[in-house]
């Protein structure tokens with residue numbers, strides 16, 4: 001019987017504020033808080049990379065990775081979930097091993113298969129060592145993809161694990177954790193799993209495919225992306241698997257943490273503001289211009305904070321750039337990623353001093369100052385599972401000019417002059433001229449102060465908090481538990 005909250009273990013390879021390269025960290029850091037506030041016993045696990053502090057050791061145990069005997073050291077910290085009802089603690093456990101994780105970067109090493117095989121193999125014994133018996137284990141992206149299968153295998157001999165439900169969330173289908181066949185041996189799995197209907201993927205082993213096949217329920221981070229990935233265009237070679245599991249595949253849009261992302265209290269801003277006090281937003285714009293060496297101007301400031309990779313639509317943006325820069329506006333970019341994109345944008349900044357500012361690298365403070373100081377936020381993404389950039393931008397009153405795909409389609413609506421509704425300016429075709437046309441519509445509205453302020457207020461007051469989405473996750477957890485015979489669900 002499940003009459004109280006659920007015991008939930010959230011497993012992810014990055015969790016804010018401990019380690020972050022993208023949106024997954026935001027989600028893995030904020031969804032657990034929302035679930036805790038709603039009355040669940042939630043705990044979070046991630047690897048301990050070098051950049052994470054030396055938190056207290058809780059326990060250690062041996063883990064066999066193929067022939068190798070390694071030690072999993074478990075460390076512990078916590079995140080605090082604040083709500084109107086007080087503060088709740090969410091324990092955070094770190095899987096530590098000097099050989100695998102005492103490194104500068106999170107991913108991108110030759111032995112990533114072995115590193116994350118170790119991570120996957122550590123999770124069940126970690127629960128047993130801690131005496132934490134989860135109702136639901138919630139896995140995220142390829143780095144935790146084999147855990148549903150490991151739970152099923154353990155469940156053959158353990159009633160407890162047999163009753164444990166697994167939910168696997170796709171945050172980005174492009175990154176699949178595809179490695180040579182020997183990876184199976186590292187995971188202690190036999191040849192019988194290496195079939196096209198199993199975890200084989202074109203001669204390799206796929207962590208992502210393992211998660212998609214063996215989790216009780218799967219979901220992704222917006223309804224539109226859940227539909228898109230069942231097509232060859234967005235399916236990254238796994239659309240067939242996803243269509244087969246179509247009736248177990250849900251779309252739940254991400255929220256953002258309203259305490260962390262709050263323009264009325266954000267300590268990273270030059271000046272705090274809210275939707276009734278937009279004058280102070282202008283002060284942020286002027287301060288940002290000063291900080292970045294732009295001309296002090298009331299021209300619209302177009303911002304962008306993004307990983308600089310193909311997904312983000314940078315080829316189309318670069319093609320559109322000459323046209324965009326012929327308009328009376330300023331352009332501010334913060335991003336890091338592919339060298340060719342970093343250099344292309346740096347060169348634009350050099351040739352347009354005072355008008356274009358480009359900062360490469362990862363900088364959480366500057367990111368918030370751009371959300372607060374910009375009037376418009378560019379997201380010309382080729383595909384976008386959910387996208388947090390547009391949500392944070394709207395919360396800070398920066399109006400998205402974005403491509404209608406994935407989560408952007410589910411969270412931004414085109415401003416409609418006749419009804420006065422809408423929170424952004426969208427385009428459909430992945431073409432430079434369509435991006436410019438959307439930006440021109442935004443620039444046109446910007447000229448009319450009262451219309452623009454109305455759009456800004458509307459965007460800032462739309463609810464993108466976790467409340468609704470966390471409740472939907474609880475529904476999905478219950479659905480997964482029903483597959484384990486733990487709860488009865490109406491047909």
Ligand code: ADP
Pocket residue numbers: 021022023024026305306307334335336361362363364367386387388389390392
């Ligand atoms: P993705 O997960 O594909 O990178 P999202 O829009 O879902 O894209 O999430 C991106 C998150 O990372 C946002 O919180 C954004 O502000 C942040 N971010 C991206 N690039 C940088 C950067 N260079 N510096 C600071 N924050 C960044």
